[in-house]
Amino acid sequence: MDKDLLFKYNTPGPRYTSYPTVPYWQKTPPTEQKWKELVQDAFLMSNQKEGISLYIHLPFCESLCTYCGCNTRITINHAVEKKYINALLKEWKMYLAVFGDEKPIIRELHLGGGTPTFFSPENLKILINNLLKDCKIHPDAQFGFEAHPGNTTDEHLQALYEVGFRRISIGVQDFNPIVLAVINRHQTFEQVSHLTSKAREIGYDSVNYDIVYGLPMQKSCYMMETMMKVVRLRPDRIAFYSYAHVPWIKPGQRSYTEKDLPDADKKMAIYETGRNALEMAGYKDIGMDHFALETDGLYRANQNGKLHRNFMGYTDTHTQLLIGLGASSISDTWWGYVQNEKKIEDYYQQIEEGLLPIARGHELTREDLIIRKHILRLMTQMETSWSNPNEVCEDFYRGLQRLDELEFDELITMEPYHLKITEKGKAFIRNVCMAFDARLWADLPQTSLFSQTV
Structure with missing residues (x-):
């Protein structure tokens, strides 16, 4: 990559899992009544058509x-599981009341975290069975969950498979023990390998790995070793994304300093090392930060022009209505967003x-919807066009x-x-999007809001 371009365009910027981005939402959220109206309208348009x-x-x-x-x-107190599950089910019941007599058709279901497999297999089955008992399941439904290799057991895999899950996303991040120690991530290659093979043995048809570049102490040679192991295990898709250093938001990142992070040149070299290894192994570049085999649904969606991006990143499914349950989760009706209380105690209250x-x-304006x-x-x-x-x-x-x-x-x-966007411009896709970000330009941040774009 051209170092001059890297220096020029490596500025703080959003990842654009939404527009407007969360820091530029209106100061006053929609009222509960207004939000219910937006949900109801989106449900009526989305449910029978796409779920x-x-x-x-x-x-x-x-x-x-x-x-x-x-x-x-x-926490290590697993007694928190049942209280949280009860709260989730109460929240879902409120949404069921908004939907009325029509049963929701679930097209996509994703468990994120945190660590979803913190919860016992039994409690996860209780949660999912109770969520789905008043629903219909779309014939092409996709259920996925995020798995920590250090605590996801064979029993977790079996229990979630029995309630409909066929996709697993494994948080690998890096296989190098030096990097893992710095980020306090306790897992081994053997655990990842076992989790991958066991999931496939049970019947999961999509395995994703999350790999992060730009982590503290990370080097290009470490990334090459990691990718050699990744290629050997052959996940169906890979989210290969940039570490976001935001210690003003996440104090845990202050356990190391900027001096421990690769500079912009080294970070890009780490990325290109990983990318080249994946492409040589037959993985195809998807969107901004994903790679997939040609047999994976994400690749097919990209080829067919049906790739979608939302708060969960890139997905090969799209429904107009996304309901987020639980503390800090975000819902999207297309015309509006809301985020739940972040603090668990406030969420419970x-x-x-x-x-x-x-x-x-x-609540999005006409201009917001166009942008x-x-x-x-x-x-x-x-690419985009605007003849209409x-x-x-x-x-x-x-x-x-x-x-x-x-x-x-x-x-x-x-x-x-x-x-x-040209092939050279793919690395700067966030910068291209920023040019159209009217709310960002109307109120340029005076303090740190976002991670670097490259």
Whole structure:
């Protein structure tokens, strides 16, 4: 990669799992009544046509992985499981009341964390069976969960398979013991290997690995060793994403300093080492930070123009309505977002009072919806067009005026009513999207909000 371009464009910027991004949501969230109306409208449009999606946030972990940017609660007290499950089911019951007499058709279900496998296999089955008892399952439903190799047992795999799960995402991060020690991640290659083979033996049809580049103490040679082991185990897809250093948000990241992190040049060399290894092994580059085998659904979605991006990252399914359950989870109706209370005690209090636990949210304006559509296309298709007059607004035209330098540097190509990100520009996709981020430009941050774009 051109070092001058890297220096020029490696600035703080959003990952664009939503637009507007969370820091730029309205100061006052939609009222509970307004949110219920947005949910009801989206449900009526989405349920019979494509079903709906569920994301369930399970925040508990037995130890803190210091690199992690997720909302977590560290504890070894497993008595917390039942109380949290009861709260989730009460929250879901409130949404069922909003849906009315029509049963929700579940198209996608994902367990995220935290560490979902902190919960016992028995309690996970109780949770899922109770969530689904008043639902229909879409014939093409996709159920997936995040698994920590250090605590996911064969019993976890079997229990979740029995309630419909066929996808597993394994948090590998790196196989190098020096890197794992610094980020307080306790797992081995043997555990990952066993988890992968056991999942396939049971019948899981999609195995994903999360690999992170830019971690403290990480080197290109370490990444090559990691990728050699990854290729040997042959997961179906890989999320290969940049470490986000945000110690002002996640104090756990202060257990090491910026001096322990690879600089921009070394970080990009680590990425290119990993990317080259994956491509030589037959993995195809998908979107901004994913790779997949040609037999995987993510690759097919990318080829068919059906790749989607939401708060869970890239996905090969898309429903208009995504309901997030649990502390800090985010819901999306397309016209609006809300995020639940982050602090578990605040989440419990709202649930006990019979209220949806909304902490913040945003109702999208016409301009937001137009910009969102273009940013989503750029993030999933690497291009966008605007011949339709309903897909332009003043904010969009202002974004076009910010593209001259990106075009000069050959990161994009421009034609009448069409923009395409070049192969060289893929590494700077977040910068291209930032050009259209009207809310960012209207209120440029005076303090650190985002991680570096490269």
